[in-house]
Amino acid sequence: MDSVEFSRYLTMMTLSVHVIYATLGVGVPILILIAHWLGLKRNDEHYLLMAKRWARGYVITVAVGVVTGTAIALQLALLWPSFMEFAGQLIALPLFMETFAFFFEAIFLGIYLYTWDRFKNPFKHFMLLIPVLIGGAMSALFITSVNAFMNTPQGFALVDGQLTNIQPFLAMFNPAMPTKVGHVLTSAYMTTAFVLASIAAYHLLKGSRHEYHRKGLALTMKVALIFSIATAVVGDFSGKFLAEYQPEKLAAAEWHFETEEEAPLVLYGVLTETNEVKYAIRIPYALSFLVHSNFTGEVVGLDQFPEEYHPPYIVHYFFDMMITIGIGLTALALFYIVALYRNWSFIKTKLFRRLLVASGPLAMLAIQAGWWFAEMGRQPWIMRGYMTTAEGATDSPYVWVMFIAFAVLYLILVVGTGVVLSRMFKNNPVEKELERQTDAKGGIAK
Amino acid sequence: MTVEIIGISVLWLFLFGYVIIASIDFGAGFFNAFTIVTKKNHIVNTVIQRYLSPVWEITNVFLVFFFVGMIGFFPSTAYYFGTVLLIPISISIILLALRGSYYAFGTYGTKKGHVGYTLMYGITGVLIPASLTTALIVSQGGFIHTTSSGRIELDYIGLFTSPFAWSIIVLSLVSVLFISASFLAYYSSVAKDRKALYLFRKYTWIWSFPTIVTALGIIIEMRWHNPSHYEGLLSLWWLFALSFVCFIVSLWLLRKQLYGKSFIFVVLQFAIAFYAYGVSRYPYLLYPDVTIYDGFTNETMAYTLIVVFILGFMLLIPSLYLVFKLFIMNKPYIQKGK
Numbered sequence: 001m002d003s004v005e006f007s008r009y010l011t012m013m014t015l016s017v018h019v020i021y022a023t024l025g026v027g028v029p030i031l032i033l034i035a036h037w038l039g040l041k042r043n044d045e046h047y048l049l050m051a052k053r054w055a056r057g058y059v060i061t062v063a064v065g066v067v068t069g070t071a072i073a074l075q076l077a078l079l080w081p082s083f084m085e086f087a088g089q090l091i092a093l094p095l096f097m098e099t100f101a102f103f104f105e106a107i108f109l110g111i112y113l114y115t116w117d118r119f120k121n122p123f124k125h126f127m128l129l130i131p132v133l134i135g136g137a138m139s140a141l142f143i144t145s146v147n148a149f150m151n152t153p154q155g156f157a158l159v160d161g162q163l164t165n166i167q168p169f170l171a172m173f174n175p176a177m178p179t180k181v182g183h184v185l186t187s188a189y190m191t192t193a194f195v196l197a198s199i200a201a202y203h204l205l206k207g208s209r210h211e212y213h214r215k216g217l218a219l220t221m222k223v224a225l226i227f228s229i230a231t232a233v234v235g236d237f238s239g240k241f242l243a244e245y246q247p248e249k250l251a252a253a254e255w256h257f258e259t260e261e262e263a264p265l266v267l268y269g270v271l272t273e274t275n276e277v278k279y280a281i282r283i284p285y286a287l288s289f290l291v292h293s294n295f296t297g298e299v300v301g302l303d304q305f306p307e308e309y310h311p312p313y314i315v316h317y318f319f320d321m322m323i324t325i326g327i328g329l330t331a332l333a334l335f336y337i338v339a340l341y342r343n344w345s346f347i348k349t350k351l352f353r354r355l356l357v358a359s360g361p362l363a364m365l366a367i368q369a370g371w372w373f374a375e376m377g378r379q380p381w382i383m384r385g386y387m388t389t390a391e392g393a394t395d396s397p398y399v400w401v402m403f404i405a406f407a408v409l410y411l412i413l414v415v416g417t418g419v420v421l422s423r424m425f426k427n428n429p430v431e432k433e434l435e436r437q438t439d440a441k442g443g444i445a446k
Numbered sequence: 447m448t449v450e451i452i453g454i455s456v457l458w459l460f461l462f463g464y465v466i467i468a469s470i471d472f473g474a475g476f477f478n479a480f481t482i483v484t485k486k487n488h489i490v491n492t493v494i495q496r497y498l499s500p501v502w503e504i505t506n507v508f509l510v511f512f513f514v515g516m517i518g519f520f521p522s523t524a525y526y527f528g529t530v531l532l533i534p535i536s537i538s539i540i541l542l543a544l545r546g547s548y549y550a551f552g553t554y555g556t557k558k559g560h561v562g563y564t565l566m567y568g569i570t571g572v573l574i575p576a577s578l579t580t581a582l583i584v585s586q587g588g589f590i591h592t593t594s595s596g597r598i599e600l601d602y603i604g605l606f607t608s609p610f611a612w613s614i615i616v617l618s619l620v621s622v623l624f625i626s627a628s629f630l631a632y633y634s635s636v637a638k639d640r641k642a643l644y645l646f647r648k649y650t651w652i653w654s655f656p657t658i659v660t661a662l663g664i665i666i667e668m669r670w671h672n673p674s675h676y677e678g679l680l681s682l683w684w685l686f687a688l689s690f691v692c693f694i695v696s697l698w699l700l701r702k703q704l705y706g707k708s709f710i711f712v713v714l715q716f717a718i719a720f721y722a723y724g725v726s727r728y729p730y731l732l733y734p735d736v737t738i739y740d741g742f743t744n745e746t747m748a749y750t751l752i753v754v755f756i757l758g759f760m761l762l763i764p765s766l767y768l769v770f771k772l773f774i775m776n777k778p779y780i781q782k783g784k
Binding site for chain 1: 501503504506507509510511513514515517518519521522524525526527528529531532533535536537539540542543544546547548549550551554597599743744746747750751754755758761762765766768769772773
């Protein structure tokens with residue numbers, strides 16, 4: 001392998017690790033906010049403790065998120081120097097704003113964590129969460145707009161290799177931005193809700209009968225349902241966007257080789273070496289319907305593009321994985337909520353609780369699959385239509401060394417997070433903490 | 447004043463902010479680890495934890511800020527520094543990552559803190575300034591060569607055998623410890639923690655002289671390393687003299703037990719020297735390949751960045767003030783850790 005490939009794999013590895021923490025980083029504040037609000041409103045110790053415990057775990061994930069985020073920020077220039085030299089003139093604005101948003105979030109998170117019990121009016125302390133939430137969402141917005149720009153560059157003119165007529169805000173608010181940002185935010189909230197639901201379900205599965213876990217599960221599943229539906233709706237817009245602006249990506253995801261009307265939707269299956277689709281489920285007219293909202297619309301196929309600009313066909317699997325998990329989890333959340341109101345006892349069985357425990361990791365897997373699809377789907381471009389990945393990469397021969405070094409680092413970080421988080425909560429179960437809380441109201445730091 | 451000068455001044459300010467905040471942080475980590483080895487940890491532990499806990503995240507943001515701003519204002523630096531510094535900066539990232547996460551693991555993950563994590567935090571804290579300084583050394587020029595195929599590459603052997611490079615690394619290390627000790631002395635005096643105060647006061651004295659000696663040594667070495675830059679430094683001799691006066695004043699105030707004022711003069715000393723150094727290398731970002739003029743971004747982006755920067759600061763300054771009011775300048779918090 002050469003430097004280009006190692007650069008690609010190293011970037012992919014860093015982003016795949018970072019996105020775990022970044023998703024939680026964006027999503028957890030909204031759940032803390034809801035729990036804290038309910039706790040204050042209903043004067044319920046359980047919800048207050050929930051906010052505290054989530055916040056405590058959140059610090060660990062934020063810490064690792066910060067360091068992996070720093071890594072990717074610097075790696076952009078280290079691994080893709082030619083790309084950054086070129087695009088730096090166009091995307092500096094959102095990159096710059098992202099650090100502001102993150103700064104803002106970091107400051108208020110620090111204050112929130114260390115001022116538990118320092119304000120006379122508890123609502124003042126609660127209010128600190130609002131800038132944390134906004135900061136998180138804003139940094140997701142700005143950084144996603146950079147990624148969106150790489151998919152649909154605009155806001156400049158290229159005359160004889162020279163950039164002219166640069167419009168930074170037009171570059172930032174590019175066509176891919178609204179759907180991308182929408183999908184990133186809703187799916188982050190959805191995933192976080194499922195991750196926290198898994199934790200509550202795990203305790204119930206292990207035999208805890210405590211009210212705290214029941215409340216936690218019900219709350220997180222409600223939030224999960226709302227954002228699952230929102231994610232699906234925005235996801236549909238994203239698909240329609242792709243059909244219009246990046247048809248080659250959608251065509252690769254659907255293995256849609258020939259341009260045709262009444263296009264079928266291809267689910268699952270495998271691709272042979274001669275590009276024949278086998279063992280797939282074909283839903284007639286469905287792709288046309290998804291793209292054009294009518295059954296006969298023409299869908300552009302890969303035949304419209306020269307072969308060297310085709311994305312790798314492997315993205316179909318990632319696309320399927322994301323959609324299947326997304327729909328499955330939406331159904332799971334819907335079933336749970338209906339069952340909760342109808343008092344069906346099925347949701348208390350071990351089998352169902354196992355499903356709930358699996359929901360968090362599955363949602364996270366869907367996030368990964370979605371990003372792999374989105375990123376590999378724009379190969380061979382780093383900036384669609386302007387610069388290929390190979391042109392943007394470093395020519396340093398040492399990238400492979402760094403790949404190994406970072407692989408070891410991420411292994412340490414991921415395993416470390418798991419060990420520390422589980423030890424943190426195992427040594428300090430809810431029951432014990434509630435007892436202590438009634439005795440004296442302790443600070444969150446210790 | 448041209449927009450290029452505004453751009454580089456803003457970035458230099460951020461780099462300076464990072465140097466001071468990170469020095470306090472790196473030094474605190476080092477002293478924390480060092481006192482574990484010398485079994486004096488119980489003396490300084492509380493003071494260090496009380497300061498570090500609410501602010502550790504903020505430190506990292508300053509670095510990213512500088513870095514993103516650099517690419518924003520001077521995109522061509524991304525090409526030169528990115529290509530050449532792959533290994534040294536990757537090492538810094540790995541160390542920063544280990545350090546940040548081990549801090550969180552140690553502080554929030556365990557009840558009493560973990561000795562292994564604390565030692566890790568200390569050791570990485572000393573290695574990071576050394577690896578980050580590489581960027582500064584390389585920007586001085588003389589360590590980049592072009593291969594036969596037209597690639598640019600860092601001259602590792604030249605770098606590792608250069609006394610000039612090593613002096614800058616030594617300077618970064620000792621000044622980290624000096625700045626940090628001076629701040630922590632002040633912080634423990636506010637906390638009324640007499641034992642910690644004595645220890646940090648001692649450390650401030652110990653690290654002050656090597657700082658000034660290496661700094662003077664580097665100016666002299668510059669004469670051989672980069673004569674034109676040496677000329678630049680000499681023409682600003684009065685600023686370096688002023689910085690030296692601040693150094694003497696800070697030590698005098700330390701003796702007078704006015705720790706807060708002493709720390710202010712330490713910051714002034716570094717600020718003046720840092721800016722004088724920056725001005726003396728004008729107009730080069732990377733000697734002799736990139737100047738602030740030919741590496742500059744397009745004008746539209748530059749003005750947009752400056753506007754956003756001002757708006758962003760209007761948001762950040764009140765927030766940072768709140769942090770100061772609640773943690774750093776808040777006597778009850780520092781004294782009780784509440």
